[in-house]
Each structure stands twice: as C-alpha cells, then as structure tokens.
Amino acid sequence: MTMKRWIDILFAISIGLVALIPIILCASLFFILYREMPFYVSIRAGKQARCFRIYKLKSMRQSFYKDGKPLPDHMRITGFGRFMRKYSIDELPQLWNILIGDMSLVGPRPLPVTYTSLYNERQRKRLSVKPGLTGLAQVNGRNAISWEAKFEMDVQYVEQQSMKLDGAILFQTIGKVMRGADISQENHVTAESFQGTTE
Template identity: 50%
Template sequence: MLKRLIDLLIAVTAFLIGWPILLNLALIVRLQLGSPILFSQLRPGKDGRIFRMYKFRSMTSAVDSGGNLLPDEQRLTRFGHFLRSTSLDELPGLFNVLKGDMSIVGPRPLLPEYLPLYNVRQARRHEVRPGITGWAQVNGRNTLSWEDKFELDVWYVEHQSFWLDVKIIFMTAFKVIKRKDINQQGEATMSKFAGSDCLGNKD
C-alpha cells in the first residue's frame, strides 16, 4: 500500500511539474518523426496480466521495398537516440503508473511472447508490478545478458523495500545524467530473448 501511494505521489507531482516538458516533447516528436506521437505496445504486468504500455515514439516507420519495417538501427534517428539516452521517451509511462499497471520501480515489462520462455525462477519477475526503472536498469541495463538481467529482477523481487526503491531512483537519475548502458553492444536495441535453461525448468 505504501509503495502504491508513493507511486501516485511521484506520478501526480511529475505531471503537475513536467506537463510543459511533455507537451513540448510531444510537439517535437510529431515534427521529427510524424504520427503517432506515442508508441504503445501490449506488455505483461503483475501476475502476467496484459496491459498497454505507452512511451514517446523514438523510431521512424521506414519500410523496405517489400513493406517490411527496416531494422531498428536504421529507424532510430538522432533525436530518437536522444530520447532513449535521456529516458525522456519513458515519461508517458507515468500514465501507466497512475492506472496501476506499473510502478515507478520494478522489473521492466517485456514482450508477451517471452512469457512461455521463462523458467520458474525467471517468471518470478512477474510477482510485482513492472517499473519505469528497476534494479537491472541501474546495474547494466541493455549491456547485460538476458540471464543476468532476469537474475537482477528476481533479486529485486526478493529484497524489495522502500529504501531500495529510493536507492534505485537516485541511481537512475545518475545513469540518465551520464547516459550510460543504453544499448547492447553492436545493437541499436536489446536483441530478443529466445529462452534459457540455465536457471531452472520452464514448467
């Protein structure tokens, strides 16, 4: 209950103080990348419940001659990279926090297609609400392997506390200022998770 109240306090305060930034970013996204301004995608939340997550759009919709989307690295513009490196693209996620789909701190919500690929331990990341930032994000983010990232997520589930959340929020601010650990080496974004047998059974 305390965590939910803190989430609401932070989200409401951020909207009240930051609405000019949100409006200006929305306008710039519209001018730089076109519409839609927001990127939305279905993601699993607590207990695997599916919700729609919102972010500012950071990629173009460029396609090849066959109508297929170009690779991420070709669609990620300089402005889109700026949004990601500063985590400004995550600001619309505050709406998900207000709705109760997400928390400020928790494991990042991933793709629904990963749900059957988790082993028993990895699946524990869904015992709590997903977060805008999390323990894995401040300890390597996209430079980590999937297995290391999931282990950090589960460690957070097992050790979550008010003071740990405060620590993660301050560490997140430092990471954003330094713009560290945004992409996996050699990738514009994190490569897809294909499953892992190293941390337990999948059933």
C-alpha cells in the same frame, strides 16, 4: 492501499505535471520533423502476466521494405530518438501507467508478452510484482548486460524488495539518467530480443 502505492501515486502526479512540458515539446517536435504520430503504444506483460498497454514517446520511424517488413532498428531510429533514449525522455509517458496502477516506480521492466512463455521457472518470479519505471537491473547495467543477468537481478529485487531498496534504486537511477548510461547492448541500437535461456 499500501505505502508503496501511495508513493507511486504522489510521484506520478507531482512529476507528471512537470513532465507534461517535455512530453508535449518532444511529441510536437517529432511530429514536425517526421510527420508521424509521436506516441508508441505496446502490449506488455504486467503483474501475474496480465496484459496492459504501455505508453512511450516514439523514437523510431515507421519505415518498411517493399515487401512490407519493417526496416531494422538501426535504420529506423532517428537522431532525435537517440537523444530521447539517452536521457530516458521517451519513458516519461509511463507516469500515466503508474498513476492508473499498471506499473510502479520501481520493479522489473515490463517486457513484451511474447517473452512470458520463454521464461524459466526462476525468471517467471519477476512477474509476481508490478513492473517498474526503473529497477535493480536498470541501475546495474540496463541494456548493456545479458538478459539472464537482468532477469536474475529482477528476481533478486522480488526476493529482497523493501522501501529502502526502492529508495536506493531511485537515487541511483537519477545518476544513470543524467549520464545517459547503458542505453544499448554492444552492436545493437537498443537490446537484442530475448530468445529464451538454455538450461
């Protein structure tokens, strides 16, 4: 087992025990306020595009038009959900993903499986490592920058990864989370869907 994996496990256990309190409180409050299951489960692409289930605290309601199509994000997100997203509380359940080995502390963020076929050759390099709870793109703009910029930083991380770089990213992440910075793209609740890169 690598040093990086040992650090992931120790962090997931130690921080996870503390995180149980806000996870339970936020999950309970979401259920009380909106009478919906408080956890969101999604299939994401991990290392080598292997599919896995990612866990998050739900920040949006399950609301639909009469024809059954879901309402747009800005109509479904809740005030409480905005608060959780601002301080990344909704991401805390992913400590479980780290513990069981689907994710790492640091790496490219895990994205929907449907994006995999849209990557160009260079962008696909982001799939050569485990996805992370935070990453180089998250401390350099997060959702406030373009997909192309995020993917380029993901590839840079893959090419330059080291324990020193991981430590620097984790340190910067703390400041970003405390400030609630770069949560969404301009004029979007979160991030606009990736449609592929025009060469």
